[in-house]
Amino acid sequence: MANEEMKPAQLQVEVTPEVAGGVYANMAMIAHSRTEFVTDFVSVMPGAPKAKVQSRVILAPEHAKRLLFALQENIARYEQAFGTIKLEAPQQAKGRTIAPFGTPQGEA
Secondary structure, X not given: OHHHHHOOOOOOOOOOHHHHOOOOOOEEEEEEOOOOEEEEEEEOOOOOOOXXXXXXXXXXXXXXXXXXXXXXXXXHHHHHHHOOOOOOHHHHHHOOOOOOOOOOOOOX
């Protein structure tokens, strides 16, 4: 009986039709303060003078680190199933992965 009391309740997550469609982003800009990480997901078109933020996600530092670990785990699983994800040489050398088309990169 004590064992049953220790089991966490299962969380049910609902996705509305509006959110289920998702948004497309090919760039992300990340900034942080002592208390939060702010990630703007942006849609950039080649040659366009402006880009539009499609979504902003604000996370506590602990959740940002959990997201990092979850992405690392999922990328490893993806690459096991489908092969290595190749990045352009300049991005690999700099450790940057998010700014396409030679656009300026967000700084944290």
